[in-house]
Amino acid sequence: MNAKKAKKPKRPVPPPGGRYGTEKERAARGRAARSAAPRSSHAAFTPSAQRTDPVDLIEAQSARRVQELVPIRYGRMSESPFRFYRGAAGIMAADLAGTPRSGLTAQLCGDAHMLNFRLLASPERRLMFDINDFDETLPGPWEWDVKRLAASLVIAGRANGFSDRQRASVVRAAVRSYRERMRAFAGLGNLDVWYTRFEADDLQRQFAPVLGSADRDRWERARDKAREHDTLQAFDKLTRVVGGRRVIASEPPLLVRLADLLPDAEHHALEKRISRLIESYGRSLSSDRRFLLESYRVADMARKVVGVGSVGTRCWIVLLLGKDDRDPLFLQAKEADESVLAPYAGPGAFRTQGERVVAGQRLMQATSDIFLGWERLQGIDGRRRDFYVRQLRDWKGIVVAENLSPKRMKLFGTLCGATLARAHARSGDRIAIASYLGGGDVFDRALATFAELYADQNEKDHQALLDAVRAGRVRAEAA
Template sequence: MAIPNAFTASLSPAERAAYGRNARKHVTRSRHEWFDAPRERPDPLEVIERQSATRLPELVPIRYGRMLESPFRFYRGAAAIMATDLGAAPNTGLTVQLCGDAHLLNFRLLASPERHLVFDINDFDETLAGPFEWDVKRLAASFAIAGRANGFSVEEQNGTVRACLKAYRQRMWDFAGMRTLDIWYAQDDADRMRELLASSMDRAARRRTAAATARARTRTQLQAFAKITRVTAEGRRIAPDPPLVTPLGDLRTDPSGDGEETELQTILDGYARALSSERRHLLRRYHLVDMARKVVGVGSVGTRCWILLLLGRDDADPLLLQAKEAQESVLATHTGGDRYDNQGRRVVAGQRLIQTTSDIFLGWTHVVGLDGRGRDFYVRQLRDWKGIARPDTMDPRLLRLFAQLCGACLARAHARSGDPVAIAAYLGGSDRFDRALTGFAQAYADQNERDFEALGAAVRSGRIHAGSL
């Protein structure tokens, strides 16, 4: 099913608003409240097993083990399942560049190239153009699931979800009245965060927010360098922590590691050619000294991910890059396909379109391995002032505040690529959309729990093997 582009620059604001209101004829706002799994719904375990078939088999059990830790961890790894559910339902046709996996832990503090602390979306493995509501639904459901994990009442869970949706809707209305360049320049830096939340936070919440921003500033390349490397007889090298971090030298003792050094050097060389000339010049100031395979996240476990350690002037001048395999977006089969011939390029293009400021080392490449299979990768810095939320430590009030930040941030991301006038007109000025998606969030949280239980039953029966770590 092709997703039409809902934005036409030649239309007047009134015509664009009419386009948005007309979308309600295809999908009413109240229609979003319902999620009833159809009888012909694909087996969710088959969906994630198809993903696992393209991944490193020795790491797949770790993925399942992480998904079994809790319904929320399962949800993080189940983007493909939710994409199947969303793709089967009617959509508004109001297109944006989707994050594709907009759960709450993919919103965090990041460093801009100007060394400002900003709040933005961080994960773009599944980014693709599609209906704006798919991201909104995934984000809303994540807050319902997180609230349940914290033992919140249904009223408290719904209050958090509604806060997220209201922030999204109101900020989209703000963008609908702004000039195009002002939308593009808008960002959520640390100062704006404090202003946005100041009236809603008590003294304890303000202290926690200040501490979180301070911690984010300490999560630098140098901190990661000190944590994951060590001095050896051969010089500075990445410290092993198998199976989570396995240096290339250790992989060489295993048949699966044969030829990896050549493949990784090819990744670096191809990536360098794709950078702009000034970034390529900067990269040449460094030389590669070590590489290691890294297990990352929940949904990404089993994809090929590498840490590359480069040094500049001396041993105290490091650059840590992460080269991560990019596979087809889970949304692709539900949006009429993918126009990119390189999945790494898709990730990079989507990130640059959604984020206000992106990593200066962000790039992509394509590699043909010794097995003859071509693989796409995207590359970015391993760590740069990242501050990660801890929803399990938040009380209902603080989680609502975080939900407001995420909802407003997602609206900014969507306004950059979609038509904020049309989307705002579709949403309307009332809370009808908010109430509908709050119902959806609860219904999908129920479905997520059933899918989580199905995975547990599959592991107990021996159909699926789960590991730890």
């Protein structure tokens, strides 16, 4: 008897109006969400009586990292409340879980502080403004990203000596920009939203009427500097010729060649594994980009310390060479751990953490690095870890928060708010979110209050880390 042929599962049929329903239903859903979480309720922040000690949360993250690098993480977070905030996404995620939720979700950056918005290169070699870091990306309440951005502006404003009124103006401008852009996106078609991007040249023309000559000159210099931060610049800065061979120049402890990091047998074993990772991660790229990757050969590799919150995660930089020794490509393979949002928003839909990061980045960014991909790597300790791979440096320009006046931070916050709205509009129900936000400034004012309250909490948490360092509970090193 012939076995019955298994039936193929039916492809789900989208409901009328797409994933979210009709336009009318979506707008109604947004208005109804105000009952569950009034817009004014987002002003509130009161730490839970059961709030976990912030140093305990940081140490729990550090336990999974390279232990010899952990003191550098604590040293960087100790420097200022703003540096602490950059490394404390996990602390804030736990706090945000107890704040009001509209019930509307989007793909989150997960760490949308102001310095994660910067100038980046598009594959077409255009200079763009977009979100940069997606280590914590996950679907979740859209409010969480906006609140992390708002609080970062207040913390940076306090460091710069801004008055209460100036800080409130900065935050309200950023949140208003988010709200107004989301309402504009609600009126656009799906493809129009998807194709929206913020090019540096267009931004200069848009902001020219409100910029003085000094600010226009500063913007020009920022664009030029971003274009100089490319692979060739990294190549000249990070490599040298030894015995006729181009190698990465060690600068311990922040940059160490594998050959200098481990005994011969171990470093050769790890080099082989990382080489296989670079080869096999190409399967996560489109066929044309995989073809381009295969035209390069691996020349050297090193361990690199990056960022503030990421210090201690395994991060390998790999030097590849093309047609000759002046045709370099630097790739960065960075360890991807579980998102700090996962305990509160769910684990997400992807099998590996590297794919989670890459999928979130591709969804939120207007255009992404052509070499962005993911793979798993088995270390010489036998443990399998998830990684995502991208170019080390490709036209990157970052604002120096300490150099921003109230006026310039207000303009920068406005741009960040618009950029975050575009990212959320691609992945979330923009019509429902826009309907929830409305045309008034209730939400803007609420977040200005929240941001001040959370900045107070961040200062207390920063002090807790300083106290832990002084007491010898944790060790901090400057690097």
